[in-house]
Amino acid sequence: MDPTFFQLMQQQFGASAGDLAQLYIVGHEWGHHIQNITGYMDRYPNNGTGPGSNGVRIELQADCYAGAWLGRMTEQTDADGDPYLIAPTEQQIEDALNAASAVGDDSIQAQSGFSNPESWTHGSSEQRQRWFAEGYQNGLGVCEQALTLPADQLDP
Numbered sequence: 001m002d003p004t005f006f007q008l009m010q011q012q013f014g015a016s017a018g019d020l021a022q023l024y025i026v027g028h029e030w031g032h033h034i035q036n037i038t039g040y041m042d043r044y045p046n047n048g049t050g051p052g053s054n055g056v057r058i059e060l061q062a063d064c065y066a067g068a069w070l071g072r073m074t075e076q077t078d079a080d081g082d083p084y085l086i087a088p089t090e091q092q093i094e095d096a097l098n099a100a101s102a103v104g105d106d107s108i109q110a111q112s113g114f115s116n117p118e119s120w121t122h123g124s125s126e127q128r129q130r131w132f133a134e135g136y137q138n139g140l141g142v143c144e145q146a147l148t149l150p151a152d153q154l155d156p
Contacts, residue, residue: 013102020092021099027066052151064143067135101125130156
């Protein structure tokens with residue numbers, strides 16, 4: 001993982017890239033590892049681009065995993081009983097949602113003056129926020145839905 005990506009998020013995409021936003025990115029990449037070892041990447045191979053493509057679904061599931069991880073780490077404690085993550089403030093959650101929005105395909109494409117959903121590989125800003133929030137609020141159990149829902153139900 002390239003730590004300069006956080007700088008890029010701030011400078012190019014306008015995200016604040018605070019601590020929780022950075023943990024969201026780490027959690028998203030962790031989500032891809034989970035998808036790999038559980039076979040989701042094999043069961044949902046890349047089938048091109050577009051809002052309902054497997055590529056977008058895999059990315060949205062990774063966002064969901066990131067949210068679930070961050071939401072549950074406040075409940076897990078170390079040997080001394082201290083939580084691994086202090087419950088985030090509303091502002092920190094907004095910062096993570098801002099990061100999810102900033103890396104949405106529509107947001108990135110808008111910087112070039114266009115947005116073409118048929119070329120998306122990661123999902124819209126709203127989708128990325130939605131699936132992060134789904135995982136954060138509801139845990140890992142909802143994350144498989146990002147792969148199985150009809151395309152029109154992937155949106156908030």
